[in-house]
Amino acid sequence: AQTVTQSQPEMSVQEAETVTLSCTYDTSESNYYLFWYKQPPSRQMILVIRQEAYKQQNATENRFSVNFQKAAKSFSLKISDSQLGDTAMYFCAFMTLTGNQFYFGTGTSLTVIP
Amino acid sequence: KAGVTQTPRYLIKTRGQQVTLSCSPISGHRSVSWYQQTPGQGLQFLFEYFSETQRNKGNFPGRFSGRQFSNSRSEMNVSTLELGDSALYLCASSLVQGFDEQYFGPGTRLTVT
Numbered sequence: 520a521q522t523v524t525q526s527q528p529e530m531s532v533q534e535a536e537t538v539t540l541s542c543t544y545d546t547s548e549s550n551y552y553l554f555w556y557k558q559p560p561s562r563q564m565i566l567v568i569r570q571e572a573y574k575q576q577n578a579t580e581n582r583f584s585v586n587f588q589k590a591a592k593s594f595s596l597k598i599s600d601s602q603l604g605d606t607a608m609y610f611c612a613f614m615t616l617t618g619n620q621f622y623f624g625t626g627t628s629l630t631v632i633p
Numbered sequence: 634k635a636g637v638t639q640t641p642r643y644l645i646k647t648r649g650q651q652v653t654l655s656c657s658p659i660s661g662h663r664s665v666s667w668y669q670q671t672p673g674q675g676l677q678f679l680f681e682y683f684s685e686t687q688r689n690k691g692n693f694p695g696r697f698s699g700r701q702f703s704n705s706r707s708e709m710n711v712s713t714l715e716l717g718d719s720a721l722y723l724c725a726s727s728l729v730q731g732f733d734e735q736y737f738g739p740g741t742r743l744t745v746t
Contacts, residue, residue, distance in 0.1 A: 556737075563636070564723065564737040610676060620689065621666070623676035 521546045523613050525624035532601045533632050539586075540596045540627045542611030552614040553587065553594045558626075559607040567609070570594065601631045635660065637726050637738035645744045651712040654741045658705050658726030664688075665707035666735065667699060670721040679722075682707050683730040711743075719745045 522545045532538035544553070555567040570578045570587050578585050582599045598605055611624040638657045646652050658665050666689075667679040678691035682701035699709045705726075711718055721742050725735035 563739050564725075566735065620691070621678045623668075623678075625675040 521548075521613055521615065521620065521622050523611055523622050523624040525609075525611055525627050527627045528625070529628045529630070531630040531632055532598075534601055534603060536601055537597060537599045538601055538629065540598075540609050540611075540629065542594045542596070542624055544592050544594065544611070544613050544622075546592070546613065546615070548615055550616045552616070553585075554612040554614065555583070555585070555594075555596045556610045556612060556623075557605075557607045558610065559604075562607075564610070568596065598629075603631050603633060605629060606631045637724060637736050639722075639724055639738040639741050641741060642739065643742045643744075645746060646714050647746055648714055648716060650714050651710065652714060652743060654709045654711075654722055654724075654743070656707045656709070656724035656726075656738060658707070658724075659736055662726035662728050662736070663705050664727045664730050665701060665705065666725045666727075667707070667709050668723045668725070669693075670723055670740070671719075676723070679709070681730070688730055714745045716745050719743060 524543045551572045553570045556564050557567045558564040568578050568580045568583050570585055577587050584597045586595045608626045608628050610626045613622045640655045664683045666681040668676050670676045679693055680699055681689040685701045696712045701707045721740045723740045725737045727735045
């Protein structure tokens with residue numbers, strides 16, 4: 520069975536600083552997708568970034584980038600130049616290609632401090 | 634283009650009752666997935682519908698069921714409600730089958746008393 524672990528329940532960062540959220544996963548599959556989702560308070564969940572396991576290059580979306588270490592089964596999210604609007608719950612997620620299952624981590628609550 | 638809509642947004646039910654939640658996907662999207670979000674269990678996948686057929690199913694009891702209509706709108710039904718069913722139920726739509734590029738709705742907050 521696949522598992523997704525986010526070991527940091529809560530984090531905070533000063534505005535304009537950089538923060539890294541951790542995620543590890545466990546799978547025996549070789550091909551899969553990884554995602555980071557953001558759920559702002561009382562707002563809808565949105566996709567932040569995705570990474571295909573077969574790609575060695577780390578995905579980047581503006582201020583958001585990932586550090587994907589396939590051998591270590593690690594998928595961390597780096598947020599640069601943090602903004603107040605980045606305050607949200609962040610979920611790491613894993614998708615299998617064979618079983619068509621989707622697994623979320625327990626989330627990290629990030630607070631950006633002005 | 635309108636986003637994913639879910640109705641109702643809030644619902645209060647009593648143990649033993651049943652409930653039906655509705656999800657309208659983004660126009661053109663044919664896949665709808667449902668998730669349960671609770672403080673204790675986090676986000677858990679319930680099931681996915683594509684072209685009116687259930688394609689994938691998570692590990693939930695048979696009290697949880699769903700269906701999808703020809704216009705891709707989906708309903709989720711929970712029968713014989715238990716206190717532990719209190720949760721935020723999220724649906725997400727995507728263009729094709731599978732979970733890639735999912736767009737989430739605002740959720741339905743179900744409280745079981």
